[in-house]
Amino acid sequence: MIQVQNLSKSFQNVQAVNDISFTIKKGEIFGFLGPNGAGKSTTLNMMSTILKSDTGTIHIDGKNSIENSKECKHLIGVVPQEISLYEDLSAYDNLLFWGDLYGIPSKILKERIHTTLELIGLLDRKKDLIKTYSGGMKRRINIAAALLHHPKVLFMDEPTVGIDPQSRNHIFEVIETLNKQGITIVYTTHYMEEVERLCDRIAIIDSGKIIAQGTQSQLKELVQTKESIQFEFDFLSEANVNQLRKLLSYTMTQNKNKLLVESTVKELSNVITACNELQLSIKDIQLNKVNLEAIFLNLTGKQLRD
Numbered sequence: 001m002i003q004v005q006n007l008s009k010s011f012q013n014v015q016a017v018n019d020i021s022f023t024i025k026k027g028e029i030f031g032f033l034g035p036n037g038a039g040k041s042t043t044l045n046m047m048s049t050i051l052k053s054d055t056g057t058i059h060i061d062g063k064n065s066i067e068n069s070k071e072c073k074h075l076i077g078v079v080p081q082e083i084s085l086y087e088d089l090s091a092y093d094n095l096l097f098w099g100d101l102y103g104i105p106s107k108i109l110k111e112r113i114h115t116t117l118e119l120i121g122l123l124d125r126k127k128d129l130i131k132t133y134s135g136g137m138k139r140r141i142n143i144a145a146a147l148l149h150h151p152k153v154l155f156m157d158e159p160t161v162g163i164d165p166q167s168r169n170h171i172f173e174v175i176e177t178l179n180k181q182g183i184t185i186v187y188t189t190h191y192m193e194e195v196e197r198l199c200d201r202i203a204i205i206d207s208g209k210i211i212a213q214g215t216q217s218q219l220k221e222l223v224q225t226k227e228s229i230q231f232e233f234d235f236l237s238e239a240n241v242n243q244l245r246k247l248l249s250y251t252m253t254q255n256k257n258k259l260l261v262e263s264t265v266k267e268l269s270n271v272i273t274a275c276n277e278l279q280l281s282i283k284d285i286q287l288n289k290v291n292l293e294a295i296f297l298n299l300t301g302k303q304l305r306d
């Protein structure tokens, strides 16, 4: 659906995007995960033809985004990082304004506003002024505005920043519904939980470079760290560890009363059963999962968030 090749963009002396290439398949939810200033918005803005690239090409549904910018604009819907709504207009009038910009005929537009407001769960608030909306509700209207012309691809730039968990879940549900309808979704965030929940494939971006991309399991294979469980016991002797080694085939490393077991969470019950058999009293259990945060740390030496 989208092919990006050797895309770069500099602002004065900042190289915001540095020679990135990737492909987004039709019907998938593709996530850009990266910290502040990584280049997510700059990438998305070039893909949505809002910003001109220095070098590189973008094809959307086989069309060059520069040579066929008008057609490309109709294929895509953009949910910008900053909310772009008129505070003194109602939700309905804001959507009328946006739909009009896309040249949607009045009768069709009214129907579409109705179905879109229904989809985002704000039909009953359509007459209220945007300034009376909560942050999460404004975000939802911002999404609605991007959907009126029935795009095939939706670009969403951090659509859940600064909103409560309930609105966030609502937005996730909307995204999943849209995706089921066949819309390809490109989603940026610095929350790894969001890409883990939503995305089929992920590009991890840092300092304008894609440092890894693939499905979650492909990304997990890139790093050496293994999933493990740390047990803390009231007391653990070397003899206890040897007894555990006879019962379990996992690699185990003892540190005083702590034991690091290289097993997955699914195998936790095996370890607990063995401990019970040996009457070892467990004080604490800590799961060390290989998540995207750990992958980011492993690849960049930095935390995703400060």
Ligand SMILES: Nc1ncnc2c1ncn2[C@@H]1O[C@H](COP(=O)(O)OP(=O)(O)OP(=O)(O)O)[C@@H](O)[C@H]1O
Residues within 6 Å of the ligand: 011, 012, 014, 015, 016, 034, 035, 036, 037, 038, 039, 040, 041, 042, 043, 081, 190
């Ligand atoms: N219009 C601009 N003028 C100058 N520098 C810019 C401009 N837009 C972006 N940059 C710089 O380019 C880099 C990438 O910014 P970008 O907004 O793409 O990051 P981001 O990943 O979206 O970050 P955030 O998570 O904070 O939204 C940053 O160093 C930023 O300061």
Ligand SMILES: [Mg+2]
Residues within 6 Å of the ligand: 040, 041, 042, 081, 157, 158
């Ligand atoms: Mg951004």
